[in-house]
Amino acid sequence: MALDAWYIDDSDEDQRMPHRQNPNQPVSCEDLQKLGIFHFKLNADIYETDPELEKIRKDHGYSYSDIITIAKDTLPNYEDKLKMFFQEHLHLDEEIRYILDGRAYFDVRDKDDRWIRISMVKGDLITLPAGIYHRFTMDETNYTKAMRLFVGEPVWKAYNRPADDTDIRQQYLSSLECA
Structure with a gap:
């Protein structure tokens, strides 16, 4: 099953809503790959023993993982954390998330600085390159359980x-020029 991604509108309504433009402007997996974003569809029901996940971890050097449950009743200061996650930012390292249950959104900037919303559901594993501006938010269900993966600590x-x-932002922008 393909990843569902689209350009979002400029509404300031609840960030947890889909924010699809009218008409919808979908974004393909190929277009996301040009931005350095990669998607894998896995069987989240067997994540503890999944050979496909183990292969991805080995191939990419993802040696550390933890699991976070993001929900109003499990994450202290839920609303404050959601605001923090939704602040546009970048990291010096790749960001890898695997949705084990529930749903959520990642928003990323394209080459022209427009927002793309990526809908993440159970079984989706996504990698965001170091240096890409992005943000994270829940959908209206307010629940997701995700594995976070890292190279090293x-x-x-x-x-x-x-x-x-x-430097990492400049490296990322240079990589886009070559794509």
């Missing part, structure tokens, strides 16, 4: 926009 530092002068 986890790195949580986010660099809020503007971070255009960072």
Whole structure:
């Protein structure tokens, strides 16, 4: 099953809504790959023993993982955390998320600085390249359980926009010029 992604509208209504433009402007997996974003569809019911996940982890060097449940009754300061996750930022390292249950959205910037919303559901694993501006939010169900994967030790530092002068942002932009 293909990943569902689209350009979002400029409405300031609840961030948890889909925000599809009218008419909808879908974004293909190929277009996401040009931005350095990769998607895998896995069987989340067997994530603990899934040979496909193990192969991805081995091939990419994802040696650390943890699991986070994001819901009003499980995540302390839920609303504050959601606002923090939705702040546009970048990381110095790749970001990898695997949805084990529930649903959520990742928003990413394209080459022209337009927002693309990526709908993540159970079984979706996504990789965002270091240096890409992005943000995360829940959908209206307010629930997701996700595995976070890292190369080596986890790195949580986010660099809020503007971070255009960072080396990693410049490297990312250069990679887009070659694509």
